[in-house]
Amino acid sequence: DKALRYLAPGSLVQIDTKHLTTPSGRKYFQFTAIDCKTRIKFAYCYSSCSSFSAKLFLEKAIKYFNFPIQNIQTDNGSEYMKYFHTALKEIKHYFSYPHCPKDNCFVERVIQTDKYEFYLNGNLYHELKLQNEKLAKWNYIYNHIRPHESLDNISPMEYYEKIKEQYRKEVKFLQEFSFLLLLSDKQGKLPVVKRKMRKALSKPAVHLRL
Numbered sequence: 001d002k003a004l005r006y007l008a009p010g011s012l013v014q015i016d017t018k019h020l021t022t023p024s025g026r027k028y029f030q031f032t033a034i035d036c037k038t039r040i041k042f043a044y045c046y047s048s049c050s051s052f053s054a055k056l057f058l059e060k061a062i063k064y065f066n067f068p069i070q071n072i073q074t075d076n077g078s079e080y081m082k083y084f085h086t087a088l089k090e091i092k093h094y095f096s097y098p099h100c101p102k103d104n105c106f107v108e109r110v111i112q113t114d115k116y117e118f119y120l121n122g123n124l125y126h127e128l129k130l131q132n133e134k135l136a137k138w139n140y141i142y143n144h145i146r147p148h149e150s151l152d153n154i155s156p157m158e159y160y161e162k163i164k165e166q167y168r169k170e171v172k173f174l175q176e177f178s179f180l181l182l183l184s185d186k187q188g189k190l191p192v193v194k195r196k197m198r199k200a201l202s203k204p205a206v207h208l209r210l
Helices: 002-008 051-064 082-087 101-117 128-144 158-188 191-199
Strands: 013-021 025-033 041-046 072-074 090-093
Touching: 002 191, 013 051, 013 101, 025 051, 025 101, 025 128, 041 051, 051 082, 072 101, 101 128, 128 158
Parallel strands: 013 072, 072 090
Antiparallel strands: 013 025, 025 041
16 A cells, blocks of 8 residues: 555565675675655665575664564565565565566665665675675665755654654554543443544644544
């Protein structure tokens, strides 16, 4: 569902793989994850493109993001099956349509940004450890320093800091009303609570951007 892209931080994270070849001929595979709402991204390189590598990357990505991931979207590559799919646990896994890169447009775009602003500036190294050290610095620049036109020319982390409290309040609001709805249904007061909920949702302070 495309609506998940803009719902909240962590509502949809897109992941894809980029094949890299160093000047010395060594091959790497860059896994990239980007949160569609905030544009915060995380990338890390591995020597193989296996589902086990994808699983390891997923574990790193979950720790990297400052919010829980609810849904993940990938293409139909074999690396996103087996170990990766099992490691998702409660995270829902969406697959893009075959030969339809627009489905994964956020991660496709950030991979192009990596290519032109990082790799074509001489950042391909023979040693995998050095490659990931340089990539970690680029992750930081992209998320904390580089302005994004789609975010009114602020960085993804600045944008997240700007909206995170709003979404925390809305999640808490939803949780409280979900409990009230359940309780009121048992007590036969559901219509009254629903009217109160609609009234509360009409207030700008708690308006849900769904």
